[in-house]
Amino acid sequence: MPLLGFGTWQMRGESAYQAVRDALEAGYRHLDTATMYGNEAEVGRALKDSGVPRDEVFVTTKLPPERAGKERATLDASRRALGLDAIDLWLIHWPPGRGRSVAVWREFIQARDQGLTRAIGVSNYGADEIDELTKETGETPAVNQIKFGPSLYDPSTVTAHRDRGVVLEGYSPFKTTNLHDPVLTGIAATHGVDPARVVLRWHIQHEIVVIPKSATPERIARNADLDGFVLTPDEMAAIDALGQ
Template sequence: MTIPALPLAGSSLRMPLLGFGTWQLRGDAAYQAVRDALEAGYRYLDTATMYGNEAEVGRALRDSGVPRDEVFVTTKLPPERAGKERATIDASLRALGLDAVDLWLIHWPPSRGRSVRVWREFLKARDEGLVRAVGVSNYDSGEIDELFDETGERPAVNQIRFGPSLYDPAIVAAHRERDVVLEGYSPFKTTNLHDPALTRIAAAHGVDPARVVLRWHIQHEIVVIPKSATPERIARNADLDGFVLTPDEMTTINNLGHR
């Protein structure tokens, strides 16, 4: 599997466009799914404090034999942990068994206007080497601009719910203008995989509709993190070489949510 990567502003990091999501995976199921993902060629793992699986993700990474410097790791701070940033990242690093994570995200905007204060703590953690890059999740453009206006630094990444039915070129353009990498979660929950246009495109390339959706993200240079606990599906979702969507096919998929 050849997965392209995007540079992250303000760092020397490159973030793979395809990652493995671990939301709702717990215990042995999380451990085994991450092992299967690494075996299938994924080199980006996405977890979060609130997922309750950082220890399993870290153990799977260690047991896989894949060198740490080949795997991009993201975790996230829950909004209710605002004010406890250092204790939270310390706990995440202990659970993961890592000296640093590649990307730390504010999972949701914290309440009562505390976003900027949390962001300053994120920048401090980055400067101290606990995390290599910092970003946000579930933020809109105005909330991103507030962070920049107050600190002079924008998030490297914004992770939002995304997929063909939610495609909005204005959202994509707003992130590009700000040099913020757009990352999409729940790619299949936001897509009707049985849509006739999607199944027709999939058949033309000899693949399933899920892989068409993932390829669509990659060709838009939008990071995508599918999740599965099934080894066969984990491997199949990573098998994105060998076909490229045409401009007309990309346009058709762009319009799935606007028909």
């Protein structure tokens, strides 16, 4: 699972298709979508038309909580829309109500064991909710995708996931961050990059998966250009402090 992915929330129709094409052209090899985004068909078509080999791209989609009890039909619809025999990662988008989380998770385990998805995980779950799934099934989610960024940084959250062997994946890295904060602008100026790339680099150096989104080709490409600089320990600590 590449640490840098491309998010597609709020993208629909031709703009979603073109953004994914631009992302793949820019070098992204991790695409994040969801049933509720309504763009799986566009994501799948863009992947097919890109010419990038299927086995080089990691694809995530998600089950809406209101589809609890209809897991297999939802997954089959996602696979058809995406044009994929198997999903790389299937997530429970939000904890379903009425204590149905464990029952849904059992269906996820079965789908994985049948080869319909290579890995399974959750999104917007707390550590206690993850522990419930593990306790009841013996299977811990591979990933938990949550809202994350420097202003939300909490070492205990990172540690809680690491201790459980759960990959932490962050969404909305820019919405949750003041990109005009002097700490970020100062570090960005030092490295000759923009603050957005500092935020993405910070995630990657923490080994936290991050899925920025944009519909602008230039920004899509710029966000993928993270190899030319490394944040120092002092810079990482200064960014960490934004969450305190």
